[in-house]
Amino acid sequence: xxxxxxxxxxxxxxxxxxxxxxxxxxxHTYILKLPLLPAFELNFLSLSFRTAYVASTVVxxxxxxxxxxxLGVLGSIIFWPLTIYFPVEIYLNQSxxxxxxxxxxxxxxxxxxxxxxxxxxxxxxxKGIVTEKIGWEALRPLRYWG
Numbered sequence: 001x002x003x004x005x006x007x008x009x010x011x012x013x014x015x016x017x018x019x020x021x022x023x024x025x026x027x028h029t030y031i032l033k034l035p036l037l038p039a040f041e042l043n044f045l046s047l048s049f050r051t052a053y054v055a056s057t058v059v060x061x062x063x064x065x066x067x068x069x070x071l072g073v074l075g076s077i078i079f080w081p082l083t084i085y086f087p088v089e090i091y092l093n094q095s096x097x098x099x100x101x102x103x104x105x106x107x108x109x110x111x112x113x114x115x116x117x118x119x120x121x122x123x124x125x126x127k128g129i130v131t132e133k134i135g136w137e138a139l140r141p142l143r144y145w146g
Contacts, residue, residue: 005053008053009046009049009050009053012049013043013045013046013049016045025044025045026045028043028044029041029042029043030042030043030044065132066129066132066133069125069128069129069132070129072121072124072125072128073122073125073126073129075121075125076118076121076122076124076125077118077122079114079117079118079121080111080114080115080117080118083114084110084111084114084115085111085114085115088107088108088110088111091107092104092107
């Protein structure tokens, strides 16, 4: 999550710096040196905004039922295109790889296996949502007595 939030953090912090150029809270960076640790920079805007963002995400996760399963479904849907398909296609186009060479076949095979893996994860996440929604007992086969 941290990697995907960095553009959001940068956008918000630059917006505050642009709109409040004279604010010490927004623009001043303190250098802290703690014993046995290297010195690091601390900006109170970054500290407070990032803490509020993480806290609000935790609150949303606690309020909405099935939050983890829904994130799993969204993650499994975007996994293959963003992580495998687009980078492979970009590489094949930029490197002018000829079709049906060993490199081309291996990259296409990798892309197909990534797609199948994404389908398995999507199926597992949907099963998790259904299991939590209707309960585990409803998924067991019916037993007839008598």
